[in-house]
Amino acid sequence: MESSFRKNLRDELDYQDLTVKELAAKTGIAKGALDCYLGKQASMPPANAAVKIAGALGVSVEYLVTGEKPREEDAQPAAKVRSILQILKGLNDNDQDILLGIAQVLRKHGSMVK
DSSP states (O other): OOOHHHHHHHHHHHHHTOOHHHHHHHHOOOHHHHHHHHSTTOOOOOHHHHHHHHHHHTSOHHHHHHOOOOOHHHHHHHHHHHHHHHHHHTSOHHHHHHHHHHHHHHHHHHHHHO
């Protein structure tokens, strides 16, 4: 029987069109370790690694472990992040840089308002 974590992680990587190498770069977790979580023997990662993986993917650890979506109020930020990622992937490098600059200005402005 396939590990739920393994299946959910693979499904999420496919959904986000990410490679294991890209996930390794985002999390700081060695590609070999990630391969172990996705391999036929599918070992379960330690909690700190699961948290890093979930954070990099914009999902909850609960989702990766159980496949269950979080409550609606918990899902809002992840849904927004996914939408932003999908838009970002459709932009060329120059437009991505422009959008990043806008996001940085908005973040700076938002921290001044608080």
